[in-house]
Amino acid sequence: MNDSGGKTAEQQAYITRFLLDYTAVPLAGGTFLRGVLPARDAVRVVTGTADTVAPHELVSYEVPLSDEDEEPVTAPLVLGWTRTLASGPIPHTDATVMGMPLVRVNTTVLEPADSTSTDQALRVLRTLAWPFVETPPSPALCGFLFTGQDTMRLYLAVEKADGLIAADVQLTGALTALLAALPSLIGEKERWVTDTSDPHCVHAVDLTTW
Known part of the structure; x- marks a missing residue:
């Protein structure tokens, strides 16, 4: 980026x-x-x-x-x-x-x-x-959208992507494990797909069933 x-x-x-x-x-x-x-x-x-x-x-x-x-x-x-x-x-x-x-x-x-x-x-x-720190969280959360009663789309800045990655996640289930694995999961290029309906990201990753 x-x-x-x-x-x-x-x-x-x-x-x-x-x-x-x-x-x-x-x-x-x-x-x-x-x-x-x-x-x-x-x-x-x-x-x-x-x-x-x-x-x-x-x-x-x-x-x-x-x-x-x-x-x-x-x-x-x-x-x-x-x-x-x-x-x-x-x-x-x-x-x-x-x-x-x-x-x-x-x-x-x-x-x-x-x-x-x-x-x-x-x-x-x-x-x-949440006191100010010099080093921001990585990946940076640049946006989000509620997409269902228990689903959300997260917009994350990933260094190896030329733009933002949208990650679809479920708000029920093993959230602690998902959040811990999220930085590595969204960096796996084989998971990236193109979502032509969403102009706010360059790639999307579906983690709702992870």
Whole structure:
């Protein structure tokens, strides 16, 4: 992965880590985070009601990774913009991705919602529980998407791949063993297949029956 791609993956992984709590804590009203899709120079934040996995019931908001001054956007800003969008009606769009409406966000005219007391509490707890380290996790988790009631697609940065690998995993079963084996499993090229329905990865790996 080239340096530019590495920096993009690093920022996508940072945003993904920051937003993870909102799979369980509502973004606004009854709207939750259902995925973060890594796109070219952007993240696509997927929202929907709790436990929703049907694409037509989800919305994907494409947020650029840099602002008008070409400075990297921060994860709290992405959260604020997403909350503003999730608090109002779904903007009209004719674009779709993976069966979901795709809204390309103009962050220059969108006001981010203020942080909440829950956001502040999560920030304190997250910082203490997961302190910053110089060496990020490897492989880096650059995104995810709930694909079923007990399945999830993970988007991982693998050094030997020219892009991200999507790993489909089951959330029940021997999770401890799967997570321990995951770094080596996704690096096995014989497992790689092409998924033309998903533009967010270069290869996919099915580990749901592993």
